[in-house]
Amino acid sequence: MNQVFSIYVPGHSLMHRTPVWLKYVLMLGIMFSSIIVMQWWYSVLCLAVSMLLVLATGVGPRMGFKLSWGVYLMAGLLLAFQLFLGRPEIAVAVSVNIFAAIYASRMLTISTPESTLIDALVSGCRVLKPLGVNPETVGLAIGIMLKSIPMLMDTVGIMRQAAKARGMQSNYIMIMTPVVVRAVGYAQETGAALAARGLAE
Amino acid sequence: MISFRDVSVQVEVPVAGEPPKVKTLLSGVNLDLAERRVSIIGPNGSGKSTLLRLMNGLVEPASGQVLVEGVDTKKTKKVRKLVGFVFPDSLSQLLLSTPLDDVQLSLKAVIKDKNERRPKAMELLESRGLGHVAEQSIYDLSGGERQLAALTSILALEPKVVVADEPTTALDLKNRYIVNKVFDELEQQVIYATHDMEWAERADYTLVVSGGRIVASGNPADCVAFYKDLVFR
Numbered sequence: 001m002n003q004v005f006s007i008y009v010p011g012h013s014l015m016h017r018t019p020v021w022l023k024y025v026l027m028l029g030i031m032f033s034s035i036i037v038m039q040w041w042y043s044v045l046c047l048a049v050s051m052l053l054v055l056a057t058g059v060g061p062r063m064g065f066k067l068s069w070g071v072y073l074m075a076g077l078l079l080a081f082q083l084f085l086g087r088p089e090i091a092v093a094v095s096v097n098i099f100a101a102i103y104a105s106r107m108l109t110i111s112t113p114e115s116t117l118i119d120a121l122v123s124g125c126r127v128l129k130p131l132g133v134n135p136e137t138v139g140l141a142i143g144i145m146l147k148s149i150p151m152l153m154d155t156v157g158i159m160r161q162a163a164k165a166r167g168m169q170s171n172y173i174m175i176m177t178p179v180v181v182r183a184v185g186y187a188q189e190t191g192a193a194l195a196a197r198g199l200a201e
Numbered sequence: 202m203i204s205f206r207d208v209s210v211q212v213e214v215p216v217a218g219e220p221p222k223v224k225t226l227l228s229g230v231n232l233d234l235a236e237r238r239v240s241i242i243g244p245n246g247s248g249k250s251t252l253l254r255l256m257n258g259l260v261e262p263a264s265g266q267v268l269v270e271g272v273d274t275k276k277t278k279k280v281r282k283l284v285g286f287v288f289p290d291s292l293s294q295l296l297l298s299t300p301l302d303d304v305q306l307s308l309k310a311v312i313k314d315k316n317e318r319r320p321k322a323m324e325l326l327e328s329r330g331l332g333h334v335a336e337q338s339i340y341d342l343s344g345g346e347r348q349l350a351a352l353t354s355i356l357a358l359e360p361k362v363v364v365a366d367e368p369t370t371a372l373d374l375k376n377r378y379i380v381n382k383v384f385d386e387l388e389q390q391v392i393y394a395t396h397d398m399e400w401a402e403r404a405d406y407t408l409v410v411s412g413g414r415i416v417a418s419g420n421p422a423d424c425v426a427f428y429k430d431l432v433f434r
């Protein structure tokens with residue numbers, strides 16, 4: 001569970017030493033340019049580059065390239081959809097883009113501590129200040145979100161097991177209600193924790 | 202000093218097709234707590250958490266007044282600077298993914314210079330023996346380490362009073378011992394709710410809550426005996 005989300009791996013690799021803004025630029029550059037160009041050969045190039053960037057973090061291919069089945073499923077569905085529309089070249093480009101985007105973001109998250117990621121984002125948000133956006137609040141919100149993901153995933157796991165323990169098939173629809181109830185409770189507790197620390201004002 | 206003046210707490214419970222029902226969670230509370238260690242005991246659902254949450258402005262009284270060091274808890278901003286609140290579940294209490302990040306977040310209120318916060322946070326965590334886990338995910342910590350990390354975050358705000366709602370309930374024997382000891386050694390006034398009767402007895406003063414009322418208060422050993430009598434009678 002935790003390996004999926006808290007993915008920062010401490011180290012001194014090339015990517016670890018690269019400034020965080022440059023890593024953001026690389027990641028966003030790969031993501032957006034591959035969508036704009038939308039050519040299969042360009043997507044393959046982006047994928048190759050992003051995989052090299054992952055390797056440059058020094059984690060090795062096994063951990064660096066591992067993906068959950070959901071990603072393959074999503075890429076497969078998009079591929080099938082575009083093929084169905086009779087656009088094989090776009091089909092390849094779209095599905096390859098997904099892998100390129102995931103590896104590009106992985107390069108960033110493996111080589112950068114969460115706090116650095118958020119600080120950089122907060123600095124980036126400064127340009128939005130005249131629009132009434134408080135960068136600090138944005139950073140805190142993102143931080144709490146990142147922290148909450150494993151918690152909610154865990155709730156799903158607990159509920160599935162609770163269903164199984166009662167001899168019920170664990171299907172996602174059925175455990176939805178208790179998971180939502182728990183999530184709401186958790187959100188209330190988080191609100192109280194924020195307030196108690198004087199961070200809600 | 203924490204004072205309750207004729208405090209009651211009520212909530213509206215929605216009822217289908219009818220106007221909401223008023224439920225009284227706490228009533229007729231009059232207290233002056235000056236002792237350094239105050240323990241609160243009582244059955245599940247008796248109102249302990251409600252009583253504690255009043256002290257930090259997390260719950261508002263329906264009538265009466267709660268004062269902490271002379272500050273009305275309606276002034277939430279002021280009172281939350283005075284009172285550090287420790288929740289039973291440290292995973293909800295910790296807002297960010299690592300102890301170091303979380304303590305730094307607290308330090309924002311007291312240290313303006315960003316570059317000073319990190320070393321200070323590290324220093325605070327090390328002083329609690331958490332230096333080696335400072336940058337680990339909070340999900341990978343033991344329950345005891347987590348509760349100590351949460352406490353470190355709260356103490357970073359330099360509160361005058363620490364209010365703790367069952368801070369050791371989720372812990373095993375050893376971690377409970379460790380966390381209890383940390384609380385016992387704090388220089389602040391500490392008000393804590395617990396189901397651990399041994400710890401409750403170590404306080405200077407005890408409150409027994411039952412059915413939304415304070416049914417006994419005073420000497421800890423007497424209060425624990427009273428509570429046991431209440432339950433096993």
Ligand SMILES: Nc1ncnc2c1ncn2[C@@H]1O[C@H](COP(=O)(O)OP(=O)(O)OP(=O)(O)O)[C@@H](O)[C@H]1O
Pocket residue numbers: 212214224226243244245246247248249250251252
């Ligand atoms: N917001 C609310 N709405 C309705 N009822 C509430 C609300 N908050 C608390 N209660 C009820 O008030 C009563 C007292 O709750 P409280 O959490 O203070 O008990 P407690 O003594 O802390 O119990 P425990 O030992 O289980 O933690 C309970 O019956 C609870 O269900």
Ligand SMILES: [Mg+2]
Pocket residue numbers: 249250251366
């Ligand atoms: Mg409680």
